[in-house]
Each structure stands twice: as structure tokens, then as C-alpha cells.
Amino acid sequence: MLSVVVPCFNEEQVLEAFNDELHARLDELGEPYEVVFVDDGSTDGTLSLLRAFAFRDPRVRYLSLSRNFGKEAGLLAGLSEATGDHIAIMDADLQHPPALLGKMLDLRREGFDQVVARRSRNHDGPVRTLLSRAYYRLLNHWADVELVDGAGDFRLLSRRAVDALVDLGERNRFSKGLFSWIGFSTVFFDYQDTPRAGGNSKWSYPKLLNYAVDGLVSFNSRPLRLALHLGLLLSGLALTYAVWTVGAVLIGGVTAPGYVTLLVAITGFGGMQMVLLGLIGEYIGRVYYECKQRPHYLVSERQPADVTRPPALR
Numbered sequence: 001m002l003s004v005v006v007p008c009f010n011e012e013q014v015l016e017a018f019n020d021e022l023h024a025r026l027d028e029l030g031e032p033y034e035v036v037f038v039d040d041g042s043t044d045g046t047l048s049l050l051r052a053f054a055f056r057d058p059r060v061r062y063l064s065l066s067r068n069f070g071k072e073a074g075l076l077a078g079l080s081e082a083t084g085d086h087i088a089i090m091d092a093d094l095q096h097p098p099a100l101l102g103k104m105l106d107l108r109r110e111g112f113d114q115v116v117a118r119r120s121r122n123h124d125g126p127v128r129t130l131l132s133r134a135y136y137r138l139l140n141h142w143a144d145v146e147l148v149d150g151a152g153d154f155r156l157l158s159r160r161a162v163d164a165l166v167d168l169g170e171r172n173r174f175s176k177g178l179f180s181w182i183g184f185s186t187v188f189f190d191y192q193d194t195p196r197a198g199g200n201s202k203w204s205y206p207k208l209l210n211y212a213v214d215g216l217v218s219f220n221s222r223p224l225r226l227a228l229h230l231g232l233l234l235s236g237l238a239l240t241y242a243v244w245t246v247g248a249v250l251i252g253g254v255t256a257p258g259y260v261t262l263l264v265a266i267t268g269f270g271g272m273q274m275v276l277l278g279l280i281g282e283y284i285g286r287v288y289y290e291c292k293q294r295p296h297y298l299v300s301e302r303q304p305a306d307v308t309r310p311p312a313l314r
């Protein structure tokens with residue numbers, strides 16, 4: 001069976017169109033399927049729409065989270081709920097065309113555990129494209145996982161891949177990295193990106209910046225090592241300079257210039273220290289967050305109501 005997991009947050013404008021298109025394409029495939037919608041604490045009519053979908057069609061199920069937990073949590077909720085052998089993940093805004101599911105299923109049947117649709121960036125502005133490219137280069141250089149630009153959440157996964165993802169207990173979920181971390185045979189194919197069918201993207205530049213930092217510090221502590229090396233380098237430079245200055249004073253006597261040098265050094269080092277402290281803080285914050293062992297999300301409503309899940313995956 002095929003499961004399609006769809007996280008939705010305030011998608012009332014596109015949900016109806018998405019649901020119709022999805023069912024039309026899935027019916028063409030002639031496979032048994034289920035659709036698992038996750039309402040991620042929407043404040044618009046999304047939940048009422050989901051209730052109606054589930055009422056009309058027993059193949060539609062939904063979970064409604066108690067508040068907005070973010071897409072990563074919504075995704076995890078949907079994945080732990082899905083019961084299929086093949087599990088597709090899609091956005092609700094029709095940016096992930098349901099027409100591609102057939103092709104993905106074919107590739108999945110060829111034995112790939114992860115079939116990933118990679119979008120072109122032809123609808124992003126030049127600034128965002130440039131920033132993303134630079135970011136992926138940096139990330140792939142630093143992190144232990146390999147991330148592919150444009151390869152997001154639109155993918156079809158095998159049962160064992162989903163089980164592996166759901167079993168990863170970490171609270172701070174950078175799913176692009178987790179997909180890559182679990183490994184298994186993966187195949188990419190390109191598709192043409194389309195703009196959102198309606199409503200607004202939930203990503204703003206500040207959110208993207210936070211996401212970017214998440215990616216950099218989620219997979220190893222190499223940035224801390226970099227900080228250490230930088231600290232050592234700067235201490236070395238400072239020491240050399242100190243020796244040189246003392247030498248100059250011993251030879252030439254005290255002359256007073258150096259005011260600018262001093263200021264630059266103090267502010268420069270101060271700034272650097274703030275950055276490095278902040279970096280350490282990022283890691284400590286993560287440890288703190290993981291220690292609390294809070295559930296990833298809370299469910300306030302579900303359909304069907306009687307599904308039992310392992311207690312760890314609330």
C-alpha cells in the first residue's frame with residue numbers, strides 16, 4: 001500500500017484543489033492507498049476541510065496537532081501514523097505535483113529506498129538562489145551528511161527508511177539532514193518547480209537563517225573545533241605582536257602611538273568572542289533541549305480515533 005503524508009499549516013486556500021488532484025492521480029495508479037494529513041495547528045479552515053475529506057473518503061486520515069509545532073514535527077507525526085509499504089511526503093500547496101507519484105513508485109519498485117524529486121529553482125529570486133547555492137556548498141563541506149540543493153521533502157520512502165527516521169529520537173529535527181543520515185539506496189530525479197497554487201509560503205528570511213544555522217550545527221561539532229583553531233591562531237598572533245612590541249620598546253623606548261591598533265584589537269577580539277560564545281551556546285542549548293525529553297508534538301484530534309501507536313512517538 002502507498003501512504004501519502006501531507007503536513008498542512010493554514011492551507012485552506014489550496015487544500016481542496018490539492019486533495020482533488022491527489023485523488024485523481026492516485027486513482028490513475030490503481031494502487032491501494034491512504035492519505036495522512038497532518039494539521040499543524042492551523043488557525044484557518046484547514047481542519048474543517050480535513051474533517052470533510054475524511055468523512056467523504058475512508059482512505060483519508062488526519063491528525064490535528066494541539067498547536068503549530070513546525071513542519072518537521074508535522075512530518076514526523078504523519079510518518080509515524082502512516083501504515084503503507086511505500087510512504088510519499090508532499091506539501092499541500094501543489095508545489096509537489098501529485099502527477100509525479102507514478103514515476104516515483106516505478107523507481108521505488110526498482111529497489112530504491114528513497115526516491116527524491118529535486119526541484120529546479122526557477123521560481124526563486126536570484127538572491128535566494130545564490131544564497132542557497134553558497135549555503136549548500138558550505139554545509140556539504142562541513143557537515144558529515146551530504147545534502148543536495150533542491151532536494152527537499154518531496155520523496156517516496158520505503159517502510160524501513162521511514163522506520164529508521166521515526167526511530168531517530170532527537171528533538172531537534174533537521175529533516176533534510178536526517179534523510180541523508182539514514183542512508184539506504186537513494187535516487188534523484190529533476191522536476192520543474194511551480195509557484196504555490198495559493199496562500200503564502202511560511203518561510204521568511206529570518207526563518208531561513210535559523211534553519212541554516214540548524215543545519216550547520218545539527219550534525220557534528222566541527223564548528224566548535226574551528227572555533228578552537230581560530231582561538232589558537234589569534235592567541236599566536238597576539239603573542240607574536242606582544243613580543244615584537246616589547247622588543248621595540250626595549251630598543252627604541254616608549255613612544256605613544258598604537259591607539260587605533262588597540263581599539264581595533266579590542267573590538268575585533270570582543271566580537272569574535274561573542275560569536276564563538278554564541279556558537280557554544282547553540283550546542284549547549286541543543287543539549288538542554290534534548291535533555292527535557294519532551295514529546296515532538298501533541299495530538300488534539302485524529303481520525304480514525306482508534307489507532308494505537310507506540311508510546312514513544314506521541
Ligand code: UDP
Nearest residue numbers: 007008009040070071074091092201202203
Ligand atoms: N507547513 C507545516 N507547518 C509549518 C509550516 C509549513 O506543516 O509550520 C507545511 C505547509 O502547509 C506546506 C509545507 O509545510 O504543506 C511547505 O510549506 P511552504 O509551502 O510554506 O514552504 P516552501 O514551499 O515555501 O518551502
Ligand code: MG
Nearest residue numbers: 091093095196
Ligand atoms: Mg511551498
